[in-house]
Amino acid sequence: MPSEWSGAAVDPGGGKPAPGEWRSVEVPGRPAAFAGEDRVAYRTVFDDPRDPDDDLALLELRGCYAAAEVWLNDELVAEPDAVFEPVRVPFEPEAENELVVECRAPEDRFGGIHDTDRVPADRSVPGIWWGVDVTAHPDPFVVDVDLRPRATDEGAAIDAAVEVYAGEPFDDRLTLTTKPAGDRRGRGMMDRASVSAAAGERAVVEKSIEIRDPSLWWPRGMGRQHRYEVRAKLGDAARTSTTGIATVKGTEAGGLRVNGEDVPVRGVALADAAVADAERAVEVNANLVRAHAHALPEAVYDACDEAGLLVWQDLPLTGPGVFDIARGKDLAERLVGTYAHHPSLAAVGVHDGPTDTFAERVGSGLVDRLRFRYRVWRADYDRGAAEEVAGAVPDGVAVYPVVGEPGTDPDAAALYPGWDYGGVDDLEWVRERYDLDGAVGEFGAESLPEGVDPTEADEASGPDLAGFDRAKHDAVVGSDDPEASQAYQAELVRGITERLRTDGAPVVVANALRDAGDAGMGVYARDGTPKEAADSLAAAFEPVQAFLVGASPGECEVVVANDAPEAISGTVRWEAGDDSGELEATVDAGARAAVGTVSVPESASSVDLSLRVGDAGVENTYRL
Secondary structure (H helix, E strand, O other): OOOOEEEEEOOOOOOOOOOOOOEEEOOOOOOHHHOOOOEEEEEEEEEOOOOOOOOEEEEEEEEEEOEEEEEEOOEEEEOOOOOOOOEEEEEOOOOEEEEEEEEEOOOOOOOHHHHOOOOOHHHOOOEEEEEEEEEEEOOOEEEEEEEEEEEEOOEEEEEEEEEEEEOOOEEEEEEEEEEEOOOOOOOOEEEEEEEEEOOOEEEEEEEEEEEEOOOOEOOOOOOOEOOEEEEEEEOOEEEEEEEOOOOEEEOOOOOEEEOOEEEOEEEEEEOOOOOHHHHHHHHOOOOEEEEOOOOOOHHHHHHHHHHOOEEEEEOOOEOOOOOOHHHHHHHHHHHHHHHOOOOOEEEEEEEEOOOOOOOOOEOOOHHHHHHHHHHHHHOOOOOHHHHHHHOOOOOOOEEEEEEEOOOOOOOEEEOOEOOOEOOHHHHHHHHHHOOOOOEEEEOOOOEOOOOOOHHHOOOOOOOOOOOOOHHHHHHHHOOOOHHHHHHHHHHHHHHHHHHHHHOOOOEEEEOOOEOOOOOEOOOEOOOOOEOHHHHHHHHHOOOEEEEEEOOOOEEEEEEEEEOOOOOEEEEEEEEEOOEEEEEEEEEOOOEEEEEEEEEEOOOOOEEEEEEEEOOEEEEEEEEO
């Protein structure tokens, strides 16, 4: 990969960028020096990468945001217009090669969350975000191995599309070898296909590979994450891709069915994405991540495949306003096509946050409820365009055309009691009044990490509070103290999560896993430091957990949620002040059951629940 890069902000004008001055930058990356710029050009010079046995080279760019022009040795060789699609350019190198890439900010509605003020400007710089590689190859060579797994009546099949490039005319046979990935032992299968190409041609060979008695990929907690490697070999050139076999369908209730089994979803939204976020999602007991109005890098998908995390992938479309339906359909097809080889890809969201009904917070009194209803009544949104785009999403994934507030008739609700309006206790009546008993695509509250003082936000060295709503924060927390801020967020996230799970919501997605700026809805700070809410969400997301409904002095019901794939039988032990007792619990797989009540005395300061199933146990503590 070229190691030395320079960059410059450039004006529109056509042709290869030629700014008056270049400055040193790191690529891949998002140079903060160009924050707020609409067009940024990047330049590097590299030597011929070939060894004596090599004939050609391949340039690969990943994550060009949001559109780009790629100039290689003064020739315009590619014009990508979607950050999620990689650019691959075969070429014959010169002794010294110049690469110039001009990246442009979005010029339509499909810039996603990075085209909003919810992400800091230094995270939205037009650039090459994910990777650049220049590799040497023989002639001919394999450019790409695209895989699409599918279930069949006999088992499964992997449809392979192998792209081959030839500098000189050729006619040969391609060998495809398929075997279990990783440490799994298994007999490989071999297929052959004829391939020919003219000089300078990129030929595509399609082959369907039958997999009999397939080992399926399962979400974490439901089974193992089996995967397959497909290696395409042409002469001395070879390339390998990995996939997994899993069928995903949406249910009538708004949930997800994987390999024929309903999967209770415990998810977290990603406002920003790094490979380490897969591990953080596992730490809070999530089994799904939602790419909130942006595309995930391939490396993050790979991490989700390995960890057994389902991925809900949004189109990069968020906020009020009309959009080009044809462009949306095209992007939806290409988005799924790009990520179809990942067994973790489970769902696609089309239009996120189409209204801004609660830009200003509404309280929780009787008059406030009337104000809430009036705002919802005035919300004006036609979901027809989102449904048209959803119709273009290829089969094999669930689709949520609209993720929005009450009043948008959402397929997945955005519910923010305790932040946009009222408190946690308002969740029930909002869901009941507006028929929102299906999937919940986002909820939460913002908080301040340790060491962040919002009063310093306007100073040159102060925190970047992009997306942080200080007015709402002050209204619900009443303090700039990070400890109080995190305590409020932790209780709210826990309260809503528990109520949604005890009510049997099929999909529960907390917003968000990690802050994009220096404060926000993440249960982790921007640098990955856990906030107090990380522990509370992890406890509320335990796959098998006992919950105390409406924790307060008096009679409280105990509900046990079982997200495991088998029925459970166990004992719930409880302590409240000087009182204690036991309740027997038997709960079917993927179900919830009320197992009894607890009499909480007025003198109790907390209630401790512990659920024991065989040798495993889990605890849940409520401070009154």
